Amino acid sequence: MAYAIMRGEKRKTGDVRGITAHIARTQPTPNADVSQQHRNYAVVGPAWDDQKGINAAIEARTPKKYRKDAVRAIEYIVSASPEWFEENSDKQAALYFESAVDWFQDEFGADNVVSAVVHNDESSPHMHILVVPLDAETGRLNGKWFFGNKGVLQKRQSKFADHMAPFGVERGKADPQRTHTKVHEWRAGHARLDERDAALKAREFSTDLEKQQLVDREVLLDQREQALAAREQRLAALERELSVRGEKLAGGEKGLEQRQAEIDRAGAVLQQRLAAARAAQQQ
Template sequence: MNYAILRTAKLKTMGNIGGSLAHNYRTIETPNADPNLTPKNHHTVTSPEVVKQAIKDRLPEKRRSDAVLCIEYLITASPEWEGWGKSQETDFFKRASLWLIGKHGAENIAGMSIHRDVSTPHLVAYVVPIDQKGKLNCKDFLGGRVKLNQMQTDFANTVADLGLTRGKEGSKAKHTSIKEYYHDINHARDFTIKAVAPKPEMFESKARYGEKVTAAVIEQVEPTVKAANSILADYEKARMDKSVAEGSYDTLKKRVEPYLVATDGLNQEEIVRINEAMQLESRKIAVERDKTEKAIKA
């Protein structure tokens, strides 16, 4: 089954908007994007500065301090969809653009981009949520499960004849944000960490069993974290080293794809935090392993 995918993010500050635009226009390093394909990306607006100014121009002077200034839309389809790279892809993005214009009005769309330098092409749009009364009102568009479900249905119906469908209607699964969407993809792939605790032995003390469980969990988790860090390091080296054989680079890229997909849509600061968290977990595992080994020997 091939799905029409629509996700949203609420941007509440100009800093949030600037960070998203920097990623969108590739003005910061974007590990998940292929720089050789970046020229194939398409932007309706020439630069992130122009998009930001367009957003500012549409914002009313009087608004709540915590108001959502901009809705970031991400629209794509299942990676397996046969329309990618064909005329259906052009039709899909054209319909997505017209759907957004019909929903928000062309005057409230500050900019749209199509990314083709990532594993699955997608459209990103920056929309100022102005309601029919001329007020800044994100809730009118994204407020509540009913509105979100209807939005998903409306868009899916727009592209249904292209061989795409929406997710199961009425599902208890909550609507996911752009960040959650990539996070879910990542954790459904190769880097998911699982650990199985050993069974306690007869007359084994709680302290001894606790040490054994800790050692077992560390032993199972540590290789995955180390492998993830190692693959990422090798990928970065290969990406920067033009002498690396193309086949080797492609192999590394495929292995690290869950990470690349998971970080697509995040700004550089958020990507740095993810990398630091991985390194921290790796260090914690090493420390805990040493403690456990010492406790067992004692």
């Protein structure tokens, strides 16, 4: 069975612009396919490629006064096992991400979920959700409470998986010894998988090209064999024709020899007659 995937990481002021640049693709993303960027979209907040708008949404939800080291946003990545996307349609995937956003809004407050962007330009579809950890009771940023400790993270993983279960996904096996996978670690692993996938596709392309080249060579050889066979047939026909003509010439030469022999005999008879005639005149 496929797994529901949710990974989170706290983002301070220095991190926010880098994250929004990654989301909006305003910085190079080697494992993203530019030709597929038109399939990216926003579920909540500004357009997926509007980095300024996403930054402004974070600013608008942030109180005017906050500590310099305060957590400005919590970035969550939501996805599912790759096989789930292979077995489900794009429409079902869209419903999956929309349902995930509903859970985040219930969990953290709809106003705090300022951006949710789905990326379909990488090998596995996933969604970036930005939550501003604004405590409604105090009016202050409270990343520690919003993100929680290890126990809270594990319970939240279970709650999220239960919410997404109708889509045919489940929570990965809970392990007390397992540490929380941070977003940047998940992204790095995801990028490595994309690189492996790209390498495999390149190998497949190279293999297909070699196969096509072999097929082309076989076709060329077949054509050459057919051409040689046709030449052999023409040569055989010419040989037969020459043989017939040779036989005719041989027959003609034999006839000429016979006629020449007859002429020679006639000449000899004529010479004899002339000699006899001369002898008779002399008598």
